[in-house]
Amino acid sequence: MIKEEITKHSIQLFEKKGFSQTSIQDIVDVLDVTKGTFYYYFSSKEQLLMDIHLQYIDNLLSRQQMIFDNTSLTNKEKLEEVILMLIKDIKERGSSGRVFFREIRHLNNMNISKVKEKRNNFRLRIEEVVQEGIKTKEFQSDLPADMIAFGILGVTNYSYNWFNPNGDVSPEELAEIFSKMILNGIVSG
Amino acid sequence: MIKEEITKHSIQLFEKKGFSQTSIQDIVDVLDVTKGTFYYYFSSKEQLLMDIHLQYIDNLLSRQQMIFDNTSLTNKEKLEEVILMLIKDIKERGSSGRVFFREIRHLNNMNISKVKEKRNNFRLRIEEVVQEGIKTKEFQSDLPADMIAFGILGVTNYSYNWFNPNGDVSPEELAEIFSKMILNGIVSG
Numbered sequence: 001m002i003k004e005e006i007t008k009h010s011i012q013l014f015e016k017k018g019f020s021q022t023s024i025q026d027i028v029d030v031l032d033v034t035k036g037t038f039y040y041y042f043s044s045k046e047q048l049l050m051d052i053h054l055q056y057i058d059n060l061l062s063r064q065q066m067i068f069d070n071t072s073l074t075n076k077e078k079l080e081e082v083i084l085m086l087i088k089d090i091k092e093r094g095s096s097g098r099v100f101f102r103e104i105r106h107l108n109n110m111n112i113s114k115v116k117e118k119r120n121n122f123r124l125r126i127e128e129v130v131q132e133g134i135k136t137k138e139f140q141s142d143l144p145a146d147m148i149a150f151g152i153l154g155v156t157n158y159s160y161n162w163f164n165p166n167g168d169v170s171p172e173e174l175a176e177i178f179s180k181m182i183l184n185g186i187v188s189g
Numbered sequence: 190m191i192k193e194e195i196t197k198h199s200i201q202l203f204e205k206k207g208f209s210q211t212s213i214q215d216i217v218d219v220l221d222v223t224k225g226t227f228y229y230y231f232s233s234k235e236q237l238l239m240d241i242h243l244q245y246i247d248n249l250l251s252r253q254q255m256i257f258d259n260t261s262l263t264n265k266e267k268l269e270e271v272i273l274m275l276i277k278d279i280k281e282r283g284s285s286g287r288v289f290f291r292e293i294r295h296l297n298n299m300n301i302s303k304v305k306e307k308r309n310n311f312r313l314r315i316e317e318v319v320q321e322g323i324k325t326k327e328f329q330s331d332l333p334a335d336m337i338a339f340g341i342l343g344v345t346n347y348s349y350n351w352f353n354p355n356g357d358v359s360p361e362e363l364a365e366i367f368s369k370m371i372l373n374g375i376v377s378g
Contacts (some may be wrong), residue, residue, distance in 0.1 A: 018209065018294065020207065020209045020210065021209065076376065102291065105207065130375070133375075137377055138376065138377065139375045139376060139377055140375060140376070140377045141377070143366075143375055144358070144366055147358060147363060147366045147367075148366070148370060148375060150347070150348070150351060150352075151344050151366070151367055151370050153347065154343045154344040154345070154346070154347030154348065155340050155343040155344055155347075156343070157343070157347055158339070158342065158343030158344075158346055158347050159339070159343065162339060163339075169333070169336060174336060177332075177333055177336045177337070177340070178336075178340055180374075181337060181340050181371060181374070182370060182371075182374065182375060183374050183375060183376045184374035184376055185369075185370070185371065185372045185373035185374030186319070186322075186328045186329060186332055186337060186371060186372060187265065187327065187328060187329070187372045187373055188326055188327065188328055188329045188330070
């Protein structure tokens with residue numbers, strides 16, 4: 001409970017002030033607990049950051065797996081579902097996402113490798129779905145699946161920088177717009 | 190000459206170590222000049238960062254304007270050209286781009302507003318081309334041009350994080366792949 005509170009408020013501080021500019025003192029001040037409490041749960045600020053990274057990516061990986069394991073979905077539908085998942089997440093986990101994208105360089109090298117491997121897995125699974133869709137002729141045959149996976153993640157991940165999920169366009173609407181753009185293109189006819 | 194050298198090496202240091210972690214001492218050490226030399230050209234590390242931001246975005250805005258002012262291009266071709274410009278830039282100006290995207294929060298509020306206004310203009314001009322293409326029926330009529338502009342910038346800007354311009358896929362090839370994805374979509378038929 002306290003651990004979750006520390007994590008939650010740290011994400012907000014890291015997002016606002018940046019990881020380097022946020023001290024353990026800042027974190028315990030917000031929660032009105034002692035540094036001793038912090039060190040009971042985390043060995044360092046860096047370990048807390050690693051926890052945030054792992055929670056974020058492990059959650060995405062397991063939800064992605066549920067979508068991709070669903071054999072009733074076409075490859076096109078699988079991509080639509082994963083785009084929807086990522087855009088809807090901006091509302092619930094936007095701060096985590098922004099800390100995840102921005103602060104990874106503050107982890108130690110071993111932890112960076114661990115997180116990057118998971119990030120790569122997330123992307124490679126999207127690539128596999130594109131590849132599979134090419135095989136089943138759902139998608140065009142001349143597509144480089146690896147580059148398309150990067151393109152899809154570009155559209156979704158960049159949204160964490162600008163999209164206001166409480167604005168005029170809902171997450172569901174944005175996901176549909178981006179799915180259409182990626183799947184059908186913007187050219188008419 | 191020295192000013193350009195300071196800027197160039199600062200961009201590399203800011204990219205590698207981050208703006209906060211780079212001191213003026215680090216910068217002058219690389220160039221083997223004194224702090225006095227630094228302060229002759231820049232009033233502060235923050236002013237140097239602002240210079241980097243302005244050079245980066247002003248260059249993009251003027252090249253974008255040349256493309257969009259070219260009346261012999263269709264709106265589709267204008268989008269292709271701007272995607273090509275941004276992807277090719279990763280080779281020449283990738284470090285500047287990454288510093289631009291990542292370190293803006295270290296500017297003061299007035300400078301953040303100035304830079305954001307220019308960034309917004311870059312995006313709004315893309316939105317206008319999409320809007321114009323909808324009018325001329327080059328693009329589908331039900332597109333929300335504002336969201337599509339964000340989608341296009343997502344694909345291109347995210348590439349600054351992962352694309353190796355000296356790898357197997359050339360910048361020209363990647364730009365063509367992304368143009369096809371955005372313009373025609375990935376679904377076959």
